[in-house]
Amino acid sequence: MLGLPQEPETLTPQEILDAPGAPVVVFDKVSLAFDDKVILREVSFTLIKGHTKIILGASGAGKSTILKLILGLLKPDAGVIWVNGERVDLMNEEELMGVRADLGMVFQEGALFDSLTVRGNVGYKLSEELHWPDEKVNERVEEILGFIGLTEHIDKMPSELSGGQRRRVAIARAMAAKPRVLLYDEPTTGLDPITATTVDEEIIKLRDLEGVSSIVVTHQLRDAFFIATHTAIRDGKAVDIVLAEEDKSEQAEFIMLRDGRINFEGPSVELKQSTDSYIKTFLS
Numbered sequence: 001m002l003g004l005p006q007e008p009e010t011l012t013p014q015e016i017l018d019a020p021g022a023p024v025v026v027f028d029k030v031s032l033a034f035d036d037k038v039i040l041r042e043v044s045f046t047l048i049k050g051h052t053k054i055i056l057g058a059s060g061a062g063k064s065t066i067l068k069l070i071l072g073l074l075k076p077d078a079g080v081i082w083v084n085g086e087r088v089d090l091m092n093e094e095e096l097m098g099v100r101a102d103l104g105m106v107f108q109e110g111a112l113f114d115s116l117t118v119r120g121n122v123g124y125k126l127s128e129e130l131h132w133p134d135e136k137v138n139e140r141v142e143e144i145l146g147f148i149g150l151t152e153h154i155d156k157m158p159s160e161l162s163g164g165q166r167r168r169v170a171i172a173r174a175m176a177a178k179p180r181v182l183l184y185d186e187p188t189t190g191l192d193p194i195t196a197t198t199v200d201e202e203i204i205k206l207r208d209l210e211g212v213s214s215i216v217v218t219h220q221l222r223d224a225f226f227i228a229t230h231t232a233i234r235d236g237k238a239v240d241i242v243l244a245e246e247d248k249s250e251q252a253e254f255i256m257l258r259d260g261r262i263n264f265e266g267p268s269v270e271l272k273q274s275t276d277s278y279i280k281t282f283l284s
Contacts, residue, residue, distance in 0.1 A: 024083070024180060027046075028082075030043045030044070030069065030089075031079055032062075032069070032077050049213055050208075051207070054253070055255045055257065056218070061258065062257050063217040070088070071103065071105070072091060083099050084102050086099050103179050104179040104181070106183070106187050111170065112170060113158075114158055116158075118145070118156055119154045119155060122144060122145060122172045123138070124173065125177055140176060144176055148171065150172065162195065163195060168202055171187075171206070175212070179212075181212070182212050187218070187223075199223075200223050200227050205232045208231050208251065209239065230244060231251070252267075263278060
């Protein structure tokens, strides 16, 4: 399979996908246009297990389009897309349902059900789609809300929560079924800096402590660099978010899109040091 490691005879396909360094999302020369408007031009990148790709670019650069292609909501005009070992660009809608079960999506506004409590929102997929028994659903809901520090809000309605709390509940809902990949579409837009940081910290915790791979689409540079340069460390029951050591290889890389192409791909240090005029203007 293109972009995937050779399968050792001693390992099952599932064990290969769960191995450190395994590719979970692969784009190989993916192109897409709507009529005469080119959105993506031969875009290639690989997201590996437990890492984050942060996608930057001007409005209309194709950032959210990449998420839709991963979910199979759009089909590329050319190129190949692998998600968790499956070639999604050739799949029909029924086949895509199995792939989407292993993906979590966090939308810009959280998109919670106003008529359901926090408990109901977080457990919705588990009970309504996966048909877990109530006891098992409640156990998982309490577990994930405890992880993100919102246990005391479990029986509140979304209208009773702050903006930051609603975003964190949306992350909990996306994580409830334990997907291996989380997709974030502008997760901190509209939040004040302090509240946005609480959302950033959840993204980091899920990556570093739960091994979740993620793609973050954002135009919020402060949040993008925070996610890229910080790490989560567990100290007993406590979790600390600290600045990653400079000599430690970063688990997050940036992708800068320009006119449908990848203008830059690499760690935050290289992005900041880039002499490319477009990048320097974008970051200023």
